[in-house]
Amino acid sequence: MSTRSSQTRAAQVVPGQRSLIGLLIAVITAAVLWWTQGDGNTPGADPSPADTPSAQQTTSQTPTAGQSGTDPDSGLPIVRVSDLPPEAAETLELIDAGGPFPEDRDGVTFENREDILPQQAGGYYKEYTVETPGSDDRGARRIVTGANAELYWTDDHYSSFSRIAR
Structure with a gap:
């Protein structure tokens, strides 16, 4: 038993x-x-060349000026350049020209801590100040660029974004 x-x-x-x-x-x-x-934002993690997209590897379609609605790649609303403040168009011209930029922080890495933009490897996004008339500091308006030429707009210091259509 x-x-x-x-x-x-x-x-x-x-x-x-x-x-x-x-x-x-x-x-x-x-x-x-x-x-x-x-998500590429691990402290100290450097993206390998295979993780860093190049312009030739672009799979997303850039919204064009005639588009409206929601960007299918990011899920963000689409905004036309003509609907942005004139200072945003000036900043876009500086970005296209490669500078010079008025603020020391223009062109620094945007870390996407808010997780609103699509997740990418660290260093993928760069941020640029859009002048705010009457503001004594940099203000809350920014354009964020992606390594594949994506453009994003925020006027509330990263609380929300829209995809910029050209």
Whole structure:
């Protein structure tokens, strides 16, 4: 009877252990996938050349000036340059010309901490100040560019964005 009782207990414990081990393996696998795919914003992580898109690899379509509605790539509303303040058009001209820019912080990496723009590797986005008349500081208006020539507009210091159509 003692052998049978040991076998019964072992049979009852093993399925529970198997479930626990299966769950543990699933959690570890998910964590490894999350960590290796990441969002490119891991501190100290430099994107490899394969992770850095080039203009030749562009798969998204740039909205054109006639478009309105929502950008299918980002899910953000589309805004035309003509609907932006005139200072935004001036900043776009400076971006196109490569500067010179009026603010020291123009052209620095935008880290997308708000997670509103599409997730990309670190260093993918750059930010530029759009002058705010009457403001004593840089103000809240910015244009953010992506490495594939995407353009985004915010007038509330990154609380919301629109995709700029040219």
